[in-house]
Amino acid sequence: MQARLENMGLRAGKTVTRLSSMPSGGPIMVECGGTRLALGRGIAQHVRVREVAQRTESGTDRDE
Amino acid sequence: MADTGIGGDTELATPDDTRVLLVGNPNVGKSVVFSRLTGVGTMCSNYPGTTVEFLEGSMRLAGERVPVIDVPGTYGLSATCPAEDVACRILEDGGVIVNVIDATNLERNLALTLQLRQRPLRMVVALNLWDETRHRGIHIDAERLSELLGVPVVPTSAVAGVGIKDLVGAIEQVAASETPEVLEPGDVWCRLGTIIEEVQQLEHRHHTWRDMLEDITIKPVTGIPFGVLALLAAFAMVRFFGETVIAYVMEPLFETLWRPVVTALSEALGGAGFIHDLLVGSYVLIDGVRTLDFVQSFGLLTTGLFVVFGMVMPYVTAFYFVLGLMEDVGYLPRLALLLDRVMHRLGLHGYAVIPILLAFGCNVPGILATRVLDTRRERFIAATLISVGVPCAALQAMIFALLGPYGIQYVLLVYGILVIVWFVLGTVLRLTSRDFLPEIILEIPSYRRPSFRTLWQKLAMRLRGFFREAVPVVFLGVVVIDLIYMTGAFELIARVAGPMMESLFGLPPETALAIAVGFLRKDVAIGMLAPLDLSAIQLVKSSVMLALTFPCIATYAVMLRELGWLDTLKATGLMLTIALVAGVAMNLAL
Structure with missing residues (x-):
């Protein structure tokens, strides 16, 4: 799983931006290094992030 | 999906060093490159999974007909899903690789390129969607990229047919030469960062209609x-x-x-x-x-x-x-x-x-x-x-x-x-x-202007x-x-x-x-x-x-x-x- 996300561009040390989240536990959509991904809520919860900038909805992150 | 019988369960052409394999991430226009090279109409769509079954065609290379295979889109060589597994297996049977990459998303696409370069393969990189980079204020030094990767890099815009001739030339040249030295194993991500820094420059991007449409949808x-x-x-x-x-x-x-x-x-x-x-x-x-x-x-x-x-x-x-x-x-x-x-x-x-x-x-x-x-x-x-x-x-x-x-x-x-x-x-x-229902992991590709040729x-x-x-x-x-x-x-x-x-x-x-x-x-x-x-x-x-x-x-x-x-x-x-x-x-x- 981690390898798959890494290959898709979601890696430790990259900045991720949350673009949207579907209501009632639906998937969320993030942008990371120019790639947009839809992730199930459960997977997204395993991505550890640290907030970097106070733009509307952005955070930064560290995946695992 | 090969819904009209192209591809299907046909067996692979026998392992063969002369064949051409198109390899790349999903949604990079690989199928369009394929139809340009082979001249055969094939499915080409913008959503992941279109080419879970590979398509096979043929092209003329240095006067001879050689098979061309559109390998299922893959993000890496570690076989994390059935499509990637198929892709890895096809690679093992040899051939000249055409690694099609999305120039507007160099960083993610190069991850696969670098993994390919750690194997002894003859390959060419097609820097596709080249015309898009201009609209998005992305500047890529293709020559420098070619030096760093140690393989030819050809900018293409397959939908418009631009760069396809050069690509064919590069394939001919690579097919006739020796397998290049593999990149020494090392941290892919680290090397990726250095390459990106050296070859790519981004202009400040304005909020475009595309971003607005993205937000709304x-x-x-x-x-x-x-x-x-x-x-x-x-x-x-x-x-x-x-x-x-x-x-x-x-x-x-x-x-x-x-x-x-x-x-x-x-x-x-x-x-x-x-x-x-x-x-x-x-x-x-x-x-x-x-x-x-x-x-x-x-x-x-x-x-x-x-x-x-x-x-x-x-x-x-x-x-x-x-x-x-x-x-x-x-x-x-x-x-x-x-x-x-x-x-x-x-x-x-x-x-x-x-x-x-x-x-x-x-x-x-x-x-x-x-x-x-x-x-x-x-x-x-x-x-x-x-x-x-x-x-x-x-x-x-x-x-x-x-x-x-x-x-x-x-x-x-x-x-x-x-x-x-x-x-x-x-x-x-x-x-x-x-049964356990795995959660969704899906790439959402950028909105693209459809090509009427492929639509038709x-x-x-x-x-x-x-x-x-x-x-x-x-x-x-x-x-x-x-x-x-x-x-x-x-x-x-x-x-x-x-x-x-x-x-x-x-x-x-x-x-x-x-x-x-x-x-x-x-x-x-x-x-x-x-x-x-x-x-x-x-x-x-x-x-x-x-x-x-x-x-x-x-x-x-x-x-x-x-x-x-x-x-x-x-x-x-x-x-x-x-x-x-x-x-x-x-x-x-x-």
Whole structure:
């Protein structure tokens, strides 16, 4: 799983931006290094992030 | 999805060093490069999973024909899903690699390139979507990139055909040379960072219309209404186009050009008899006039041709055009994201919307497309839901033709009942299987301007598939019905199954035969209801029953192939049960 996300561009040390989240536990959509991904809520919860900038909805992150 | 037989289960060409392998991430235009290199029309879409089955073609390289394989899109070489596994296995059999990468997303795409470079492979990099980089303020030093990677890098814009000649030149050159030295193993991500820093510069980007569209379509507050509107608009477009073409092109053509031919033929054949009834059908009374009718006469040259060209083809064409547009623009993955939650109620994922939407055209490619789903359980649920509750364009066209005159509310009633049945069945399927449903991980590609060349190729390919599947079976259906009429078996079936139709469903005995014929072709079967003088409500009931019972024979064949005997039997059992329950419920409620 981690390898798959890494290959898709979601890696430790990259900045991720949350673009949207579907209501009632639906998937969320993030942008990371120019790639947009839809992730199930459960997977997204395993991505550890640290907030970097106070733009509307952005955070930064560290995946695992 | 190779819905029209290209690719399929054909075995790979024998391991061969001369062949050309197109390798790259999904959604980088790999299929367009493939069709440019081989000159063969292939599927090319904007959503992940299109090329789960590889396509094979050939190209001329240094005077010789060599095979070209469009390897399934993959993000890496670690085989984290079935498509990637196939990709890795194909790579192991040798060949010259053309690594197609998306220049607008260099960083992610180079991850695969670097993994490829750690293996002893001869390869060329095609820096595709090169024209897009300019619009987005991305500057890439292709020469420097080539030096750093140690392999040729060719900028291309495959949709416009730019750079393809240079690419072929580079392939020839690489094919004739030695395998380059592999990059020494090391941290891929670290090396990736250095390369990106050296070759790519980004200008400040303005907020473009694309970003605005993106925001609108993916935020739940605006995206859900947008999705509903988009689907309604698509539906309205299909209906508008279908009806217009039927009313202003097909019907006048048949009436003015074809009717005289058929009438002359009927006279020549003596106006009756076996051959006559088979070819032009039997005379029917319409408003008290004895005439040949394109819907009700049931001759090969009347009903057979008219059902295919006059009633169904316009809708199917419009449907596939609109679907192709949504695919190529890149809207479908967003729809998958928006509908993920709803689909989970049915035990499926968001991406199951893709096979399901396809099935509204024809159930056959819909069921084939269930291969993009990850687990066997999802494939079973999706295929069952499709075969039971998704009416194909042919069936819908006939429902519109028959029920439309009574008012749109009856058509909506049919759809409403199907939706209810669908959710009931989906819930049952979800609750009865306990397998773990993996969560969605889906790349959402950028919106792209569709290429009319590929849209047209795809439409032509799907229409060819429709004609191949539909025409022989429609004709067979017409012949079978004629034979049933002529041999008197019709009476027998109506007498045996009829009482059940009447007592359970409140339908006249003759509808039993229509449902039996539905196994061959749904559109022909609905045509059989036309002469029965049913009330609007009875038409609604029989349309729903026809949609719910056995899918047509072609759909059955692919279900058997995709699911195997056991699951097909299970699906059939569910289908019969739900048709029975729904039929009785409708009889009580309506």
